Amino acid sequence: VVFFQGCPFDCPGCFNPETHPFESRELTTPSDILKKHFDGALGLEGITISGGEPFMQPRALAELLRIAKADYNLTTLVYTGFTIDELRRRPDALDALRHIDVLVDGRFNEGLREETLLARGSANQRFIFLTDRYSEADLVMPARVEIVIRPDGKVVATGFSNLLIPC
Numbered sequence: 001v002v003f004f005q006g007c008p009f010d011c012p013g014c015f016n017p018e019t020h021p022f023e024s025r026e027l028t029t030p031s032d033i034l035k036k037h038f039d040g041a042l043g044l045e046g047i048t049i050s051g052g053e054p055f056m057q058p059r060a061l062a063e064l065l066r067i068a069k070a071d072y073n074l075t076t077l078v079y080t081g082f083t084i085d086e087l088r089r090r091p092d093a094l095d096a097l098r099h100i101d102v103l104v105d106g107r108f109n110e111g112l113r114e115e116t117l118l119a120r121g122s123a124n125q126r127f128i129f130l131t132d133r134y135s136e137a138d139l140v141m142p143a144r145v146e147i148v149i150r151p152d153g154k155v156v157a158t159g160f161s162n163l164l165i166p167c
């Protein structure tokens, strides 16, 4: 998963508030991300883009998705706070849309928290299949919690609002 930095929406209850500020965190390039994490990696099916709001960096997003598909044969899943209708009205978003298998669209709505294992934060968000690579059955998560322990010892919980439901 690649998390883009910067989001204008400020949805109440957002699970990743540290990604909202438009400030530099890890400056890199699309090709370097893929080289670093995918060169020689075995068994990786696809790349997921989250944030933050990926479409606030539309050219970098399009380039990352294009290389992921063309050079690494990866599938692409993108989470965005924009709706697809809003994106289709933005000329700078169209290139990225061409390289996406599944778009999960719309702002997070705290009042509509997803209560199943479907891979979205709230039930208003839509799975939009832009290719025939996946269907909704592929977007059921195997577990409720993803905990990442980074090399520096920092523990990061990420995922979806249903993490807050007692197991």
Ligand code: SF4
Binding pocket: 007, 008, 009, 010, 011, 014, 015, 016, 017, 019, 051, 052, 053, 080, 081, 082, 106, 107, 108
């Ligand atoms: S669009 Fe996504 S990252 Fe941005 S505030 Fe809403 S839930 Fe958080």
